Amino acid sequence: MSAERGQLFSPGATIGILGGGQLGRMTAMAAARLGFKCHVYCPESDCPAAQVTPAQTIAPYDDEAALARFAAVVDVVTFEFENVPDRTAGFLANLKPTRPSPQILHIAQHRLREKDYLTSIGVPIPAYRAVADPRALAEAVRALGAPCVLKTAQFGYDGKGQVRIDSGTAPADAWQAMGAQSGVVEAFVDFALEISVVAARGLDGAMAFYPAVENRHRHHILDRTIVPAPIAPAIAAEAESLARRIAEALDLVGLLAVEMFVTRDGRVLVNELAPRPHNSGHWTIDACATSQFEQFVRAVCGLKLGSVERHNDAVMTNLIGDDANNWPALVAEPGARLHLYGKTAIRPGRKMGHVTRLLPRS
Ligand code: AMP
Secondary structure, eight states: OOOOOOOOOOTTOEEEEEOOSHHHHHHHHHHHHTTOEEEEEESSSSOTTGGGOSEEEEOOTTOHHHHHHHHHHOSEEEESSTTSOHHHHHHHHTTSOBSSOHHHHHHHTBHHHHHHHHHHTTOOOOOEEEESSHHHHHHHHHHHOSSEEEEESBSOOTTTTEEEEOTTOOHHHHHHHHTSSOEEEEEOOOEEEEEEEEEEEOTTSOEEEOOOEEEEEETTEEEEEEESOSOOHHHHHHHHHHHHHHHHHHTOOEEEEEEEEEETTSOEEEEEEESSOOGGGTTHHHHBSSOHHHHHHHHHHTOOOOOOOBSSEEEEEEEEGGGGGGHHHHHHSTTEEEEEOOOOSOOTTOEEEEEEEEEOOO
């Protein structure tokens, strides 16, 4: 039985966050502003979120004794990443209200489940096939045509576990390169641009949407978010309406980031879901009345959602790996809003921080 009772939590309550990365850190900072406390649970010590929270549990996700102790001292549980094991989420949901629900994580942490779900509710996505071995892959490539993209079903992020297949690629080689047990192969989308919408949904079903933004990637990692996306109003409205349809179908309480492709002929296809704060929503801290992190806290605690009014346009640039060494120039740049995540080791591809530059509102 779930511990969810539609409860509202007032300032002073403790939010338990699974995951200790920068999303948890920025959530905890927004929570503190509203008078909530956060308790971070993650397997690694000195994680970015634990640096800014009064309480931490450092334990593996399958340590049920540690999870039970954690549940006993928090009022409500949430997640800052979707790869929390099913059993962990289910275990906690039996003890404390857990938002969003473990069923949503279950869908969003598995590409095939996610694509099947989106198809079942009529959301347009790129053509895809499930593949469980190189033979199935060869057949799928024949059916979908090259180029196409092979992706792992689980634990893929920032382009990890992803292989492009061209007409000359041997399916067996692509299978090896993906390095997983099962996957999804999807048609290559010749997109005009990539966009995302971050939606919030409260306990009362009320929804708020940040505007569609453009996301530009470098080496498969988000490099830049441009606010708002340079798209026609009808496309922006379609993107928002897809985000609404998905969040309502999932009966979401929390945040949902929906990554989408805009095709050259003006169609909007959903690529991926993230039921949590998202990198493409970081600009909201500096440019909106209510940031995505505050909105997340409000939704998870059952408060009314805040205004998503945007007082500025913005460009958010990620600081990846060595980029973070540029901080002296960034702190000296008038108008650049620098956010560093407190990570000590710089590694190539690691998100170390971001910088938001505000522009007059269009
Ligand atoms: P993902 O891990 O699915 O978010 O993919 C990472 C990035 O790879 C996307 O943001 C796109 O730039 C690119 N990509 C993924 N799938 C496709 C596709 N079917 N067609 C074209 N580009 C893709």
